[in-house]
Amino acid sequence: MPSNPLLTRWQQGRTTINxxxxxxxxxxxxVMAHAGFDSLTIDAQHGLATDLTAIxxxxxxxxxxxxxxxxxxxWNDPAQHMRMLDAGAQGIICPMLNTRTETEAFVQACRYPPQGYRSIGPLRASLGDxxxxxGKANDEVLTMAMIETADGYKNLADIAQTPTLDALYVGTWDLCMTMGLEKxxxxxxxxxxxxLDNILNVAAKNNLLAAIHCGTPENAIKMxxxxxxxxxxxxxxxxxxQAVGEGLRKLR
Amino acid sequence: MPSNPLLTRWQQGRTTINxxxxxxxxxxxxVMAHAGFDSLTIDAQHGLATDLTAIxxxxxxxxxxxxxxxxxxxWNDPAQHMRMLDAGAQGIICPMLNTRTETEAFVQACRYPPQGYRSIGPLRASLGDxxxxxGKANDEVLTMAMIETADGYKNLADIAQTPTLDALYVGTWDLCMTMGLEKxxxxxxxxxxxxLDNILNVAAKNNLLAAIHCGTPENAIKMxxxxxxxxxxxxxxxxxxQAVGEGLRKLR
Amino acid sequence: MPSNPLLTRWQQGRTTINxxxxxxxxxxxxVMAHAGFDSLTIDAQHGLATDLTAIxxxxxxxxxxxxxxxxxxxWNDPAQHMRMLDAGAQGIICPMLNTRTETEAFVQACRYPPQGYRSIGPLRASLGDxxxxxGKANDEVLTMAMIETADGYKNLADIAQTPTLDALYVGTWDLCMTMGLEKxxxxxxxxxxxxLDNILNVAAKNNLLAAIHCGTPENAIKMxxxxxxxxxxxxxxxxxxQAVGEGLRKLR
Amino acid sequence: MPSNPLLTRWQQGRTTINxxxxxxxxxxxxVMAHAGFDSLTIDAQHGLATDLTAIxxxxxxxxxxxxxxxxxxxWNDPAQHMRMLDAGAQGIICPMLNTRTETEAFVQACRYPPQGYRSIGPLRASLGDxxxxxGKANDEVLTMAMIETADGYKNLADIAQTPTLDALYVGTWDLCMTMGLEKxxxxxxxxxxxxLDNILNVAAKNNLLAAIHCGTPENAIKMxxxxxxxxxxxxxxxxxxQAVGEGLRKLR
Amino acid sequence: MPSNPLLTRWQQGRTTINxxxxxxxxxxxxVMAHAGFDSLTIDAQHGLATDLTAIxxxxxxxxxxxxxxxxxxxWNDPAQHMRMLDAGAQGIICPMLNTRTETEAFVQACRYPPQGYRSIGPLRASLGDxxxxxGKANDEVLTMAMIETADGYKNLADIAQTPTLDALYVGTWDLCMTMGLEKxxxxxxxxxxxxLDNILNVAAKNNLLAAIHCGTPENAIKMxxxxxxxxxxxxxxxxxxQAVGEGLRKLR
Amino acid sequence: MPSNPLLTRWQQGRTTINxxxxxxxxxxxxVMAHAGFDSLTIDAQHGLATDLTAIxxxxxxxxxxxxxxxxxxxWNDPAQHMRMLDAGAQGIICPMLNTRTETEAFVQACRYPPQGYRSIGPLRASLGDxxxxxGKANDEVLTMAMIETADGYKNLADIAQTPTLDALYVGTWDLCMTMGLEKxxxxxxxxxxxxLDNILNVAAKNNLLAAIHCGTPENAIKMxxxxxxxxxxxxxxxxxxQAVGEGLRKLR
Known part of the structure; x- marks a missing residue:
């Protein structure tokens, strides 16, 4: 595993595109990897690839x-966190975290002892190194806690202090729904x-990166x-x- | 997702065949879908298809x-409940439930807030709608609690009062074994x-549908x-x- | 297999979108099937799904x-033609045809005797019927001969007279290259x-449908x-x- | 690969069930292998498993x-014959053979030189031996020529003399259709x-085994x-x- | 499922190779099964086969x-234990066990009532029997608790008394890391x-088999x-x- | 597709390891790609990966x-040659070639017009370029004709003159068998x-690269x-x- 380039880019002050x-x-x-993103996230929650056979x-x-x-x-399942890291994921985005305790369980599953309880066996992750x-995994593997439930938002300040957590990732749709927003x-x-302003402040105070699900490039520019x-x-x-729908509209 | 036809058939008083x-x-x-069942259940517990790659x-x-x-x-695993619903299952049959608390955790994983904590992302389920x-998922997604453990049977009355639960599904084999029945x-x-009579009564009292694993068409008629x-x-x-065994017997 | 709706639409004078x-x-x-095309073609030649396991x-x-x-x-391989029809394809587009003899071999592989030599065993194609x-397969299964080689273009008039052939499908890119066009x-x-005008004329004269690979919706409108x-x-x-490239350009 | 038990059973005068x-x-x-057949044939022509990934x-x-x-x-494709034998098939049933030349091409693809032109590389077939x-493959691998086309039936006597051919396998459905039978x-x-009587006679005269597709156990008893x-x-x-249809009929 | 030959070999005093x-x-x-091991363990934790589709x-x-x-x-997940046993695994090695309570949850998931809470449905496991x-599964299915965390080692004596547990399996690498060993x-x-001496003693005292991950044949001989x-x-x-690396070294 | 590094290495006079x-x-x-080979060949003939789903x-x-x-x-099947090149193979090794005509059919299937008849659609091959x-595919895609049949050896001089052929690849095992060698x-x-000397001479005379299947590193050094x-x-x-067999021998 090469050193994580996302870390470098963030240190350079860049906003990365995922x-x-x-x-x-x-x-x-x-095809997506050739498009020029800084990172790509395989969605094993709502996406259709959920097991290593596909991932x-x-x-x-x-x-x-x-x-x-x-x-x-x-889900916040240590077996899945470890498996994805062993298979070469360079970071985990964990959904539906509600409390500091849950967040610690998540983060520690991604860290080898003594920082956590990740089990040894990084077959693919260590290929070539x-x-x-x-020696470097605990520093370079990214842990991103999704803030997307009413409880998670309420416990934000506490969650943000979880040792070795790297980022807060806003799950905008779920957050709106659980907070009862109209739109x-x-x-x-x-x-x-x-x-979002509150989340950015808490992230800044705790030296965490703030990330967000935007839905469209236009929203992403705003964020x-x-x-x-x-x-x-x-x-x-x-x-x-979208592309196919637009193409068909031209033909009708 | 079209509106769930099972609901309509039950409202019409029909007994559906699964x-x-x-x-x-x-x-x-x-092939099975063309045979004429009202519903088909993919068994991700004891069957051989257990992940989305196959399901x-x-x-x-x-x-x-x-x-x-x-x-x-x-198992009563919220991640799996949500994943199957996102992929287009119109109902979940959850095995091995022992208590009301477990049943609430199950049912709420299948309901969007404020009724539950299902996460948003129904990629395939919402295709075409x-x-x-x-707006309609909470009303149409079916939640069926298996009654098949000694504890589950003991806590039946309590389990049956779980809000938004739709049905009790009797796991006949496991129930017989955990209750220590001879046959x-x-x-x-x-x-x-x-x-079974008791289960039917509790279901009726709580306005729940009662369903059951029968093993043979003859038993199904009785039930x-x-x-x-x-x-x-x-x-x-x-x-x-059975069909192959019967065919071979004719030839011997 | 329901009766082939493409036939109906063409009889109504509609141009269908594939x-x-x-x-x-x-x-x-x-996802593509929900977008509203009249037909969808699985490309088992240059696409990444080439065997039934994927198709x-x-x-x-x-x-x-x-x-x-x-x-x-x-390729013009009778085993593959038959397999795709058995699996439920309602028509075959055959690439790289150069002569009438090759075209007859193609078309007859898609027709049951006495019109052709398709072998019996339409497991999925006949499901539900x-x-x-x-009785209806020979009338409803579509056979489309790609015109995309220099030889195929030269032998166009001959190819077009192949009995029970349904359509000529222009493989625009290969045709341009084999004909030595500059662009x-x-x-x-x-x-x-x-x-293209020549191909349209030959198709009309032989009562064949003319189809074409266009690359963009704009070209499709022209065609x-x-x-x-x-x-x-x-x-x-x-x-x-395209959609992803455009999205990323907005962000840069 | 163990010695082919079908050979032994036929030498003992038994009729085997496939x-x-x-x-x-x-x-x-x-499941089928546990049912008690003498042999099982994977149908890579009309069945849904067509490539090694599934087979x-x-x-x-x-x-x-x-x-x-x-x-x-x-199809009569030497690459597929060899691949299936390398993967451990103990015999090949080849469809749609019309002539002695085609049959020789088939049989020789299944025999190592000097009897044929099978290429060396029996990875799975030789596992454990x-x-x-x-040394034994040419003697034990079974080659079965399907008689199921009008031409194949016409050329039966000639086909049956193909050196090292083991059996004639009647493709009853295709044979009826290509011969224009009413039923x-x-x-x-x-x-x-x-x-069928003619085929049996030709087989007997050439010391070939005769095999047939029967559709039902009752027909198999007759044959x-x-x-x-x-x-x-x-x-x-x-x-x-059939089994599922019968089960559902009982319930209706 | 045949009776478990590992049990017989251990009763005969043999050390088995896994x-x-x-x-x-x-x-x-x-290929590995033909090499002559007494048992083979599919690693669904750090290996690349993690779901039944592959396993x-x-x-x-x-x-x-x-x-x-x-x-x-x-992981210690009852659903996975049961699924692997249903699919024909004759024993489960469970990683990362820290306490007697966790070990009981593991072991009981592998035992039918009244010894445990395994659910009935051994589709493949019972094929042919x-x-x-x-009747025999509770006696023959092997349960092996991995000792590989600091807590697990501390609670060794307690874990070893878990009823119907069969073996302790030392996860040498994780154990060294969690215990803070230098090498x-x-x-x-x-x-x-x-x-290791301590683990052997505790195993002997509780009539448990002791097993260990060795890394090399040389270490295995020592153990x-x-x-x-x-x-x-x-x-x-x-x-x-190793074999490929050695081959390439010869060529350089 | 990057420019083919094998061409560069051969121009530098290096012998490459495959x-x-x-x-x-x-x-x-x-894992094999990290071992340090110059090239890796996926064996779609005798190997177990034969379709794009696996390849x-x-x-x-x-x-x-x-x-x-x-x-x-x-096999010498133009559809397969083209498919593998479209999917990103940088060269094709074609087995069982007997004549110049067969070799031309092979090589031209790998070349775009006017040199050959490869169809356009290099989806993966052109990703990123x-x-x-x-423009460069005809120069960089490698075509290697296997010399492994008696006819192929007999027609060697003729085969070697096939325009745009890159290499002769000796299929040592099949060659020995078809030539009737004792060992x-x-x-x-x-x-x-x-x-082999003869093949090397013919290759040299026709400016072709000579390649060979060796079985062991020791043989490869000799060759x-x-x-x-x-x-x-x-x-x-x-x-x-080999590695597993050796490991087990140490333990016995």
Missing amino acids: GWLCIPTSWTAE LPMLQAIATTDTVPLVRVA EAGYL MADFDDPVLLGM REMGFRMVTPLTDTFSLQ | GWLCIPTSWTAE LPMLQAIATTDTVPLVRVA EAGYL MADFDDPVLLGM REMGFRMVTPLTDTFSLQ | GWLCIPTSWTAE LPMLQAIATTDTVPLVRVA EAGYL MADFDDPVLLGM REMGFRMVTPLTDTFSLQ | GWLCIPTSWTAE LPMLQAIATTDTVPLVRVA EAGYL MADFDDPVLLGM REMGFRMVTPLTDTFSLQ | GWLCIPTSWTAE LPMLQAIATTDTVPLVRVA EAGYL MADFDDPVLLGM REMGFRMVTPLTDTFSLQ | GWLCIPTSWTAE LPMLQAIATTDTVPLVRVA EAGYL MADFDDPVLLGM REMGFRMVTPLTDTFSLQ
């Missing part, structure tokens, strides 16, 4: 480029913007301007649907 | 007909029939007469074994 | 809608337009105006690449 | 029992019975009595459909 | 020989040897001499890497 | 390194050495000294078998 993979095939993963070849396809592969796991991987993911809604350092502007499936 | 899929292939799923094409194959696809999950799905799934055994409103008369594997 | 599938997954096939679930996914599934096979399929698939190039009755305006992969 | 696999999964292959695990599943695995290939396989596979039809030495009474898919 | 499978393919599983054909491939198939699951499986899996390190009764000398992936 | 992949999984392909992820796994991916196809691929692939046998410029010293499966 693509989202729901299509369960190594072919589309490779391993996607990770390999991404590794044909310099794009950093991340996995949004299905068998000697060095164990889903309306990036002009002052209520949403107020919450970058607001201060988020990693933005997810689009998914493979929605992009395909 | 097939059971253990063979992990979209081909047999489609997604089965759900798609069933969707070529009007048969309603259900999934019997492997992107605008409407979120397994003997539908003439008065002890078993007594328990339908007894009052169960959804009966599972056969599985793909056992049907194949 | 999508092109290179991504080897049932998920994208289903069967795609055919099933398309069959959840009214979209007609076609397969562009890899076991009694009727054999590839430039739909303003009078040399290309002259050839529809020129007289083609089935146009392929886009592929899944190129649409994805 | 099952037919169309479902593309190792699970059903293993290899089926061959392995069958190898957990003493049942002999055969493959009915999709690396030293002995090459398909009616085993009481004197025209069909006359043809066994008529003199066929290998009978195929049923397929997995049709057995499943 | 191979380790990380490559997710039935081909390599079958089922591996279990079938192993079942073509007398080698006993075991699975090292990814449908009548007898339920990883150095089988000459007196600190490690002291811990066999020290008293371990099941030793794991190598993995498929590391063996492949 | 590994052979029979295991059908992207994991072992990636695509292997090509992607190899592309995570600088190793050049080649495919040994199953969409503009440049068509198979004995690299000390003067008869074999004489034939490199004899003048072959690409040597295949080992396969994944045999290396695994």
Whole structure:
């Protein structure tokens, strides 16, 4: 595993762009990896690739480029965190975290002892760097806690202090719904913007990176301007649907 | 996702017939879907299809007909409940429930806030009805609690009061074993029939549908007469074994 | 297999729109099937789904809608023609045909005796219409001969007289290259337009449908105006690449 | 590869029973292998398993029992014959043979030099008998020529003299259709019975085994009595459909 | 399921040799099964086969020989324990156990009532012995608790008294790391040897089998001499890497 | 597709080392790609990966390194040649060629017009170099004709003059068998050495590269000294078998 280029880019002050993979095939993963994202996240929660049988070849396809592969796991399940890291994911985005305790369980599953309880066996992750991987993994593997439930938002300050946590990742749609907002993911809604401002402040105070799910490139531009350092502007499936829908409209 | 036809049929007083899929292939799923069941349940617990890599094409194959696809999950795991619903299952049958607390955790994983904590991302479930799905999912997704452990049977009355639970599904074999019955799934055994009667009463009292695993069409007829409103008369594997065994016997 | 709706639409004088599938997954096939194409062609030649292991679930996914599934096979191989028809493709687009003899071999592989030599065993194709399929298959299965080689173009008049052939499908890119045109698939190039005009005339004279690979919706509109009755305006992969590329450009 | 038990049984005068696999999964292959057939044929022509990705695990599943695995290939394609033998099939049933020349091309693809032109590389076939396989393969691998086209039937006497051919396998359905019989596979039809009698005579004269596709156990009993030495009474898919259809009828 | 031969061999006083499978393919599983191990463990934690889609054909491939198939699951998850046993694993190696309570949850998931809470449905496990499986499974299914965390080592005496537990399996690498040893899996390190001695004693006192992960055949010989009764000398992936590395070195 | 590094190395006078992949999984392909071969050949003839479903992820796994991916196809089938090149193979090794005519059919299937008849659609091959691929493919795609049949050896001089052919690849085992040699692939046998000398001379005279299948690193060293410029010293499966066999012998 090469050193994580996302870390370097963030240290240089760049806002990185993250693509989202729901299509369960190594072919589309490779196409997306050639598009020029800084990172690509395989969505093992709502996407259609959920087990290594599908995810391993996607990770390999991404590794044909310099794009950093991340996995949004299905749940806060230590077995899945470890498996994805062993298979070469360079970071985990964990959904539905409600408390500091849950967040610690997540983060420690991604750290070798003494920082955590990750089990040894990084077969693919250490390929080509068998000697060095164990020494650098705890520093380079990214842990991103999704803030997307009412409880998670309430316990934000506490969650943000979890040792060795790297980032807060806003799950905009779920957050809007659990907070009872009238409109889903309306990036002009002052209520949403107020919450995002709060999250940015807590992140800054705790030296965490702030990341966010944006839905469209236009929203991503706004969020970058607001201060988020990693933005997810689009998914493979929605992009395909949009392009094809537009093409068909021209023909009708 | 079309509106759930099982709901309509039950409102019309019909007893629906449910097939059971253990063979992990979209081909047999489609063959079964053409046989004329009201619903088909993919068994992700004891069957051989356990992850979306195998289950997604089965759900798609069933969707070529009007048969309603259900999934019997492997365990009371919210990630799996949500994943199967996102992929288009129109109901979840959850095994091994022992208590009301467990049942609430199950049911709420299948309901969007404020009724539950299902996370948003129904990629396949909302295909063709992107605008409407979120509004109707909580009403149409079926949640069926398996009654099949000694504790579950003991806590039946409590479990049955779980808000938004739709049905009790009797796991006859496990129930017989955990209750220490001498014969397994003997539908003439008065002890078993007594328990089933009790389950039917509790279901009726709580306005829940009662469903049951029957093993054979003959047992299913009995159970339908007894009052169960959804009966599972056969599985793909056992049907194949029986037909082939019978064919070979003729030749010997 | 329902009666082929493409036939009906062509009889009504409509020009149908055909999508092109290179991504080897049932998920994208289903997404494309919901987009509203009249037909979708699985490209088993240059696409990434080439065997039934990948193609069967795609055919099933398309069959959840009214979209007609076609397969562009890899070569003029009777085994593959028959296999795709057995699996439920409602038509075959055969590449690289050079002569009438080759075209007859193709078409007859798709017709049951006495018209051809297709072998009996339409397992999936006849699902739901076991009694009727054999009687109507020869009338409803579409055979489309690709005109895309210098020899094929030279022998056009002869190829077009192949009994029970349904359509000529122009493989624009290969045709341009084998004819030594300076620009590839430039739909303003009078040399290309002259050839297309010739193909349209031969098709009309022989009562064949004319279809064409267009690359973009804009070209497809031109080709529809020129007289083609089935146009392929886009592929899944190129649409994805374009949409994602555009999204990323906005962010840079 | 153990010595082929079919050879022994035929030498003992037994008529062997052959099952037919169309479902593309190792699970059903293993279920069928436990049912007690002498041999099982994976149908790579009309069945849904057509490439090693699906067929290899089926061959392995069958190898957990003493049942002999055969493959009915999709076409007379030497690459496929060799691949199936390398993967452990103990015999090939080749469809649609019309002439002696075609039959020689088939049989020789299954024989190592100097008898044929099979290429060396029996990775799985020789597992456990690396030293002995090459020496015995030409004697033990079964080659079965399907007689199912009008030309094949016309050239029967010639085909039957192909050196090292082991058996004639009657493709009853295709034979009826190509010969223009009014009823398909009616085993009481004197025209069909006359043809079968002829095939049996030619087989006997050339010291070949005669095998036949029967559709039902009842027909298989008839054909066994008529003199066929290998009978195929049923397929997995049709057995499943029948058993499930019967079960549902009881419930209606 | 045949009676478990590992039990017999241990009763005869033999030390058995266990191979380790990380490559997710039935081909390599079958190659390894022919190599002559007493048992083979599919590593569903750090290996690349993690779901039944990949593991089922591996279990079938192993079942073509007398080698006993075991699975090292990814986590102490009852659903996974039961699924692997249903699919034919004859024993479960459970990682990362810290306490007696956790160990009881593990072991009982592998035992039918009244000893545990395993759910009924051994589809593949009972193939060929449908009548007898339920009666013998609790006696023959092996449960092996990994001792590899600091807490697990501290609670060793307590864990070892878990009713119906069969074995302690030392996870040498994780144990060294969580105990803070300077060298990883150095089988000459007196600190490690002291811990192993302690584990052997506790195992002996509780009538448990002691097993260990050794990394190399040389270490396995040492551990066999020290008293371990099941030793794991190598993995498929590391063996492949070593052999290929050595071959390439000769050529440079 | 990057420019083919094999061409550069051969121009520098280096003898390149080629590994052979029979295991059908992207994991072992990636492990092998990290071992340091100049090229890796996926064996789609005798290996277990034969269709893109298995081969695509292997090509992607190899592309995570600088190793050049080649495919040994199953037969001289233009559809397969083109498909493998479209999917990113940088060269094709074609087995069982007997004549110049066959060799021309092979080579021209790998060349775009006017040199050949390869069809346009290099989806993966051109990923990242969409503009440049068509211009350089004819120069950089490698075509290697296997010399391994008696006819092929007889027609060697003629075959070697096939325009745009790049290399002769000796299939040592098949060659020994078809030529009736007493010992198979004995690299000390003067008869074999004489034939190899002849092949080297014909290659040199026609400016072709000479490559050879060696079986062991020791044989590969000899063949490199004899003048072959690409040597295949080992396969994944045999290396695994050897290493595991050796490990087990130490323990017995």
